[in-house]
Amino acid sequence: MGPLAAIGAGLAVIGAGLGIGRIGDSAMSGIARQPEATSKIQTAMIIAAALIEGVALFGVVVSLLVASN
Amino acid sequence: MKTVLKTFLLFATFTLGNLSLFASEGHGEESHDEKPFDAVEVIMHHIADAHEFHILDYTDDHGVEHPVSMPLPVILFTEGSLDVFMSSEFDHGHADVVKGNHTYRLDHGHIVELSGLHPIDLSITKNVFSMFLSMVILLIIFLSVGKGYRKGNTVPTGLASFMEPLVLFVRDDIAVPNIGEKKADKFLPYLLTVFFFIWVNNLLGLIPFFPGSANMSGNIAFTFTLAILTFIITNVNGNKDYWKHVFATPGVPLWLSPIMIPVELMGLIAKPVALFIRLFANITAGHIIILSLVSLIFIFKTIAIAPVSVGFVLFMNVLELFVAALQAYIFTLLSSLFIGAAVAEHDHH
Numbered sequence: 001m002g003p004l005a006a007i008g009a010g011l012a013v014i015g016a017g018l019g020i021g022r023i024g025d026s027a028m029s030g031i032a033r034q035p036e037a038t039s040k041i042q043t044a045m046i047i048a049a050a051l052i053e054g055v056a057l058f059g060v061v062v063s064l065l066v067a068s069n
Numbered sequence: 070m071k072t073v074l075k076t077f078l079l080f081a082t083f084t085l086g087n088l089s090l091f092a093s094e095g096h097g098e099e100s101h102d103e104k105p106f107d108a109v110e111v112i113m114h115h116i117a118d119a120h121e122f123h124i125l126d127y128t129d130d131h132g133v134e135h136p137v138s139m140p141l142p143v144i145l146f147t148e149g150s151l152d153v154f155m156s157s158e159f160d161h162g163h164a165d166v167v168k169g170n171h172t173y174r175l176d177h178g179h180i181v182e183l184s185g186l187h188p189i190d191l192s193i194t195k196n197v198f199s200m201f202l203s204m205v206i207l208l209i210i211f212l213s214v215g216k217g218y219r220k221g222n223t224v225p226t227g228l229a230s231f232m233e234p235l236v237l238f239v240r241d242d243i244a245v246p247n248i249g250e251k252k253a254d255k256f257l258p259y260l261l262t263v264f265f266f267i268w269v270n271n272l273l274g275l276i277p278f279f280p281g282s283a284n285m286s287g288n289i290a291f292t293f294t295l296a297i298l299t300f301i302i303t304n305v306n307g308n309k310d311y312w313k314h315v316f317a318t319p320g321v322p323l324w325l326s327p328i329m330i331p332v333e334l335m336g337l338i339a340k341p342v343a344l345f346i347r348l349f350a351n352i353t354a355g356h357i358i359i360l361s362l363v364s365l366i367f368i369f370k371t372i373a374i375a376p377v378s379v380g381f382v383l384f385m386n387v388l389e390l391f392v393a394a395l396q397a398y399i400f401t402l403l404s405s406l407f408i409g410a411a412v413a414e415h416d417h418h
Contacts, residue, residue: 046395047399047402050347050395050396050399051399053347053351054343054346054347054350054351055343057346057347057350057351057354058343058346058350060350060354061346061349061350068113
């Protein structure tokens, strides 16, 4: 079960990377269009990134559980 | 400020003065043949809770391994009787401790009683010690800051000038936008406590040596308790609109209720679950990454990889500093969002 757990963790990381990448992308274009809204956009970006990371870490936790027994 | 210094020095002396570094007589753990380095075991040992602060192992001239650690009190409640002793009596797992007619053995971190009784383990373990330490730190900081305000100066000086922007940040950027001006003050003590408690515990977990090496916020019981507290506070303060949204969502026809109500109830539970898993997984994952990068040196058994490894570890540690503050912020923000949703009064369509 060990290798499968590792593959599962890798897939979860792919999901997180794609999701946070898209957030970064739209945050960058938002800042580029309206530099004076930078701090608000930055705050929203960080919140959304933390939420997505939470979901990805669900997957990592499950992989850890499988791998440790 | 002098009183704070005195209190802190008192505490430091009390702790360090009791530090009896305990090196065991190696019980024949001959390490002549090199055991292959088991990275997983080392990492799990660093992340898990323990009854002692394990500092290092050294091998003496005869090849016998001596572990050096700082012992912590073990408090066991077995069938009505309280047994208290220092974990050094376990001799790092080599000796059984006999107290009255109870014989205890340390088995992979768990204390088992040999005649099958189940002791209730109330020991001061690494995590409990770390929690006490962070409570003392928070009390020292905030009591001294609060004293200045009670004397009537509105302009903060010293430590207060560092704490005031943080407290105002929690109030003006987290509590008030989500809960509303009128009700934010009621929940502000809880939100401030959660924010600073999680932040201090995260930071303490990043310090690699005593007194900071306990993985407190990566302990699922700790984060679960905080999430339960948020859950209780949210639902106890829910007003009629809130419960109407859960049990009779406006705009949904009545025949859909058997589906909607379980879904809404699961949504109620999913939010605190996400809260605690997020904090637990982020902090534990950070510790695992740092430990794995350091273990690289031991896996490759060469010092040439040390610059790379230490460089990565330095980068990860700085990132973990950021994550420490960010996770505290996110927990507090989401708690205030849920509380705000529970107490919101909105004009119905």
